[in-house]
Amino acid sequence: MEPLTGINVYGWALIASLALGLLIALSSLVSGHDGRRVRGVALGPMLAGVAAITVVTVFHWGAIGRLPSLVLSNSAAVFVALLIALLTVILADFGARRLVPATVHVLGLIDFPVTARRGAAFAIVSTVAIVTMVFGLSRVSALVGGVPTSTPVTDAASAPGPTPSSAPTTSLPLTAVPVPTSSAAPDLSLSLVASGLDQPVFLTDAGDARLFVVERPGRIRILEQKHGLWTIGATFLDITSLTADEGGEQGLLGLAFHANYASNGLFYVVYTDNETDVILAEYRRSSGDRADPLSRRQLMKIREFDAYHNGGWIGFKDGYLYMAVGDGQGVVDNDPYDVGQSTTTWLGKILRIDPLDPDGAGPSTYSVPVTNPLVGDVGLDEIWAWGLRNPWRNSFDRLTGDFWIADVGAGSYEEINRVSSEGGYNFGWRLYEGRHIRSSPDLCSVDCLTMPIIEYKHGDDGCAVVGGYVSRRDGSSIEGSYVYGDFCSGHIWHVPSTYADGDPIPPPLETEFPGTLSSFGEDADGRIYVCTLAGDIWVIDQS
Numbered sequence: 001m002e003p004l005t006g007i008n009v010y011g012w013a014l015i016a017s018l019a020l021g022l023l024i025a026l027s028s029l030v031s032g033h034d035g036r037r038v039r040g041v042a043l044g045p046m047l048a049g050v051a052a053i054t055v056v057t058v059f060h061w062g063a064i065g066r067l068p069s070l071v072l073s074n075s076a077a078v079f080v081a082l083l084i085a086l087l088t089v090i091l092a093d094f095g096a097r098r099l100v101p102a103t104v105h106v107l108g109l110i111d112f113p114v115t116a117r118r119g120a121a122f123a124i125v126s127t128v129a130i131v132t133m134v135f136g137l138s139r140v141s142a143l144v145g146g147v148p149t150s151t152p153v154t155d156a157a158s159a160p161g162p163t164p165s166s167a168p169t170t171s172l173p174l175t176a177v178p179v180p181t182s183s184a185a186p187d188l189s190l191s192l193v194a195s196g197l198d199q200p201v202f203l204t205d206a207g208d209a210r211l212f213v214v215e216r217p218g219r220i221r222i223l224e225q226k227h228g229l230w231t232i233g234a235t236f237l238d239i240t241s242l243t244a245d246e247g248g249e250q251g252l253l254g255l256a257f258h259a260n261y262a263s264n265g266l267f268y269v270v271y272t273d274n275e276t277d278v279i280l281a282e283y284r285r286s287s288g289d290r291a292d293p294l295s296r297r298q299l300m301k302i303r304e305f306d307a308y309h310n311g312g313w314i315g316f317k318d319g320y321l322y323m324a325v326g327d328g329q330g331v332v333d334n335d336p337y338d339v340g341q342s343t344t345t346w347l348g349k350i351l352r353i354d355p356l357d358p359d360g361a362g363p364s365t366y367s368v369p370v371t372n373p374l375v376g377d378v379g380l381d382e383i384w385a386w387g388l389r390n391p392w393r394n395s396f397d398r399l400t401g402d403f404w405i406a407d408v409g410a411g412s413y414e415e416i417n418r419v420s421s422e423g424g425y426n427f428g429w430r431l432y433e434g435r436h437i438r439s440s441p442d443l444c445s446v447d448c449l450t451m452p453i454i455e456y457k458h459g460d461d462g463c464a465v466v467g468g469y470v471s472r473r474d475g476s477s478i479e480g481s482y483v484y485g486d487f488c489s490g491h492i493w494h495v496p497s498t499y500a501d502g503d504p505i506p507p508p509l510e511t512e513f514p515g516t517l518s519s520f521g522e523d524a525d526g527r528i529y530v531c532t533l534a535g536d537i538w539v540i541d542q543s
Contacts, residue, residue: 127308161244187477187507188492190530190538194223199251200531202313202393203521204268206257211523212236213537216251218243218271222289223537234289237269239296239414242279244272244307249390253312258355259319267291268299268321268355270312278302278310280323280512282355299355299365302346304328305337309390313467317396317403317421320369322384323351324405326393334410334438335430340387340500343379346516348429352384373424386418387427387449393519394469397497398526406467406484407452409433414465415452416484416498425450451502454484461508462486466517470497471524483520483528490514492540 008172039220102115155339174299193211202214211223218240222233244250254270261267265285273279278299286292302325304310307324316322327335327348340348366383375381390408397404404418407427413434420423426449434455456462468483471494491508511517516533523529528543 007320046357070171101406124406179244187506187542188494189541190509190511191541193529193537193539194232195534195536196232197221197535197537198469199518199533200535200537201251201253201518201533203519203529203531203537204255204257205522205524206261207524209524211521211529211537212255212257213521213531214252214269215253216533217245218252220252220255220269220291236289237283237291237293239269239271239293242271242273244274244276249310250276251307253310254323255316256314256316256321257474259316261285266356268314270314270323272307272310273301274306277304278312278328280314280355282357291300297357297365299353300346300351302328304347306330311388311390312392313394315394315396317401319354320352322394322403323353324388324394325349325351326388326390335389338430339387340429341431343374343383343386346380346382348386348388349383350388350394351382351383352423353382371423373422384423385425385450387425387429387431389429389433391467392465395467395469395522396474397470399470400497402497404467404470404482406465408464409458411458412436412440413455413457414462414486416465416467416482417450417452418482418497419450427452451501454495454500454505460489462489462491464488466519469522469528471526471528471543473543476526478540483540483543484522485517485530487517488514490517492517 067238131169141247194213197213197215198219199216200213201216204211204212204214209225213221213223215221219238220236222236223230225231239252243252250272252269252271254268256268258264258266258268266282267285268280268282270278270280278301279298280301280302282295282297283291283293284295286295300323305328311326312326313324314321325346325348327339329335329339331336335348339345342348352372353366353368355366358364368375372381372384374383385405388405388407389410391405392408394403394405396402401421403419403421405419405427407415407417407429409415410433413436415427415434417425417427428444428449428451430438432438432444432449432451435448435451436455437444456465464487466485466487467486469477470482471480473479478494480497482497482499483492483494485492487506489508490511490513492511493505493508495503495505511530512530513530513534515532518533519531521529523538526543528540530538530540532538
């Protein structure tokens with residue numbers, strides 16, 4: 001369901017039903033009907049509105065096979081809606097019979113008829129209650145189907161850009177475009193590379209000069225330079241028929257080329273399927289600019305509770321494929337099943353596998369490195385690290401091998417972790433959010449597990465971190481700096497790769513991308529790019 005001016009359709013339906021009840025009550029009161037009858041008449045449409053909301057919710061979620069998720073994850077929202085409606089009626093009725101008539105009496109309006117006084121009372125108190133509810137729903141709209149405040153990708157309907165059928169082929173020179181900056185301007189600037197793409201959420205290379213752009217609806221497009229111009233060329237892979245697009249965090253999410261891609265032609269993608277589960281699949285190149293869609297080999301299918309927190313990043317290091325998976329919960333659930341701390345599920349984890357087919361026609365689709373931390377111990381062998389909520393965009397430092405993991409927080413803090421290659425890390429979710437005990441302002445001081453090196457509070461800096469890369473290109477003026485951003489604010493920062501807690505952070509580049517900065521990418525030479533849901537690709541000039 002799409003949001004309408006900050007309140008989703010469920011909220012508007014509830015408000016409309018309450019308003020209808022209020023109008024019926026007022027018209028009945030003005031006509032002089034008995035107060036008890038009025039209350040009964042007014043209660044009907046209010047409760048009918050709540051029932052309609054429940055039916056629409058069940059239909060919407062049941063249609064995509066998520067009725068159990070509705071009962072478990074959204075029952076609290078339905079209860080809240082019902083409770084608000086009932087309390088509004090009770091408060092209005094109590095005001096009509098007790099509070100406002102006394103106030104009217106004090107003001108000297110003693111000569112008003114009893115029905116008129118009750119009508120005025122019902123109108124005043126109900127109006128106050130409904131206005132209060134409007135503000136309340138604008139804050140808790142995520143509970144009843146609205147857009148989450150900590151979601152790194154917006155809904156497809158609200159994301160600007162062309163439809164899949166209208167994605168053009170364009171050529172743009174690599175020229176600097178002014179980007180608004182803060183008064184203390186950081187030493188970063190951007191140049192536009194390409195526009196006209198369809199919700200790009202990732203960019204990478206295959207070891208040559210081309211850029212491969214992941215479009216969320218289910219396509220991989222190729223960017224290449226011809227005569228000094230960047231051109232949107234062939235569609236490398238189109239799996240739109242396989243990808244679910246029910247929410248802003250679904251679709252084609254990740255892409256990684258095998259280290260031996262030049263010889264074996266293998267690459268890997270992560271997407272959400274039509275059952276909204278997370279799929280890891282292997283494909284094979286058929287020609288230089290085309291993949292064979294029939295070469296698909298499914299490696300993993302990860303069942304989720306909801307359409308959010310999918311993660312989706314994948315990347316290779318030392319021949320092994322790393323995969324980031326979110327906790328698979330609803331937008332405001334805060335991991336009620338504690339999957340982040342469980343080592344018996346793939347949700348909320350970094351997984352590590354060898355994705356090559358180990359037995360041909362046999363049942364195995366991948367193998368597990370014997371050095372994974374839980375091999376031979378309690379827990380799933382594929383797990384490399386755990387305690388994550390929604391890791392959105394990660395990377396390996398090309399020089400040191402350090403692993404940078406950006407994890408989107410819940411309602412208070414965003415975090416970035418930097419770890420070495422041993423594995424076995426517990427990043428703390430749902431026990432902690434950032435460095436803080438969850439749902440508390442208190443910092444962790446005992447048994448803190450693996451704490452982030454960067455944390456920032458929701459506010460002007462944003463509300464959904466987007467992980468980036470350490471710049472390692474020779475000649476880069478920010479060589480050795482880690483670049484990252486925030487989806488909500490559109491800010492882009494860079495800090496030294498040796499950054500430690502407490503070190504100063506330079507002021508951000510304040511871009512024109514709030515609400516659309518979806519990802520960073522890197523080419524074969526190490527230049528760092530920025531993707532926006534508006535369909536643009538930019539390069540960081542200093543990288």
